[in-house]
Amino acid sequence: MKRAIIKGVSGAAVLGLLLSGCGFGNNEAGQEMDSPQIDYIDEGTDLEMEAGNEVDGTSEEEGAESEEGSAEISEETVDREIYLLDEDGMVVPQTLSLPKEEGALRQALEYLVIDGPVTQMIPNGFQAVLPPGTEIDVHLTEDGTAVADFSPEFEEYPADKELSILQSITWTLTQFENVEEVQIRINGYDQEVMPVNETPIGDGLSRSNGINLETGNASDLTQSESVSVYFLSQKGEEVYYVPVTRRVDREKDQMESVVEELLEGPEHESSLLSDFRNGVELTEEPTVEGGVVSLTFNDQILSELEGTAISNHVLNTLALSFTELEGIEEVAVSVEGTDEVLTTSGEVLAEPVSRPAQVNTGEF
Incomplete structure (x- = not known):
């Protein structure tokens, strides 16, 4: 297992891909074919989402405000996770402060366009993924499906970038609390396959389809399921979290599988790193109550402050990985034989750890 040697840095699979696909232009084909009727809801509908991840919009009445009021709103920003490609070709979330405006789903995707608005904000070593000039519209259905409608420029990408x-x-799109699945259209029409490498697509994509897929040792996909865990990548002084999806035994407890994959660490040929030291083990079976998973480790997990504290990176990778599981919102960590667990800062870890509000902000 490769372990990241990071000091003084604060913590901030072959799967069946499903999808369908968009409305730009009124060519003859568009006049001859009708897209299926879908009932959409306003992106701005309040669906009780967490702060920072709401799909915010503006009604016509709100839009008829004074120029002064509009100027004030345009200066507001909101943090969004934009999934970009790093130097190793991994799909990685980067938290960017975007102007707060209506159509948050559309705006988030616009920041994936090469030479688009992300250009002045993109971190060093990262790149956007959608072809230059791609125009986007997004509609949200009542069942939580975001229908992403791309202009024909969307088809002009390298074949090896299709899965990314x-x-x-x-x-x-699924960072937003009210988005469960994503459908893709091109110029208003559903797609049976992706346009370049012909990856099969169907009714919808979700996070269960995975990211940065690794097949590992799973030979029988029917007897396995996917879990997404987070490792670290380090480029110079920059450290960031990278999600990876692996196949695990369907018969095993899913929470134990997440811990096992984290402790196994990145694949040997990977550039990813782990901050778990060798010898770390669970000493009790994980339990869940009220959205909090409780994990008890041996003292090998205490790698900081001369073996008395747990790494912030370990806490964050646990929180990021476990909150990808349905129904888990926080992680409570305890150490066998230790009354008080310390963090890297020397503070007592008295409360369960939640998912970091901002992932990969570029601030260290």
């Missing part, structure tokens, strides 16, 4: 594009679109 699917993953980037899906994970960027």
Whole structure:
């Protein structure tokens, strides 16, 4: 297992891909074929989402405000996770502060376009994924499906980027609490396959389809399921979290599988790193109550402050990985034989750890 040697840095699979696909232009084909009727809801509908991940919109009445009021709103920003490609070709979330405006779903995807609005904000070593000039519209259905409608420029991407594009679109949109699945259209029409490499697509994509897929040792996909865990990547002084999807035994407890994959660490040929030291083990079976998973480890997990504290990166990778599981919102970590667990800062870890509000902000 490769372990990241990081000091003084604060913590901030072959799967069947499903999808369908968009409305730009009124060519003859568009006049001869009708898209299926879908009932959409306003992106701005309040569906009790977490702060920072709401799909915000503006009604016509709200739009008829004074120029001064409009100027004030345009200066507001909101943090969004935009899934970009790093130097190793991994699809990675980067938290960017975007102007707060209506049509948050559409806006998030617009920041995936090469030479688009992300150009002045993109971190060093990262790149956008959608072809230049791609125009986007997004509609949200009542059942939580975001229908992403792309202009024909969407078809002009390298074949080897096809899966990365699917993953980037899906994970960027499903950061919003009211988006469960994503459908893709091109110029208003559903697609049976992706346009370049002909990856089969169907009724919808979700996070269960995975990201940065690894098949591992899973030979029988029917007897396995996917879990997504987070590792680290380090480029110079920059450290960031990278999600990876692996296939695990369907018969095993899913929570134990997440811990096992984290402790196994990145694949040997991978550039990814782990901050778990060798010898870390669970000493009790994981339990869940009220959205909190409780994990008890041996003292090998205490790798900081001369073996008395747990790494912030370990806490964050646990929180990021477990909150990808349905129904888990926080992670409570305890150490066998230790009354008080310390963090890297020397503070007592007295409360369960929640998912970091901002992932990969570029601030260290």
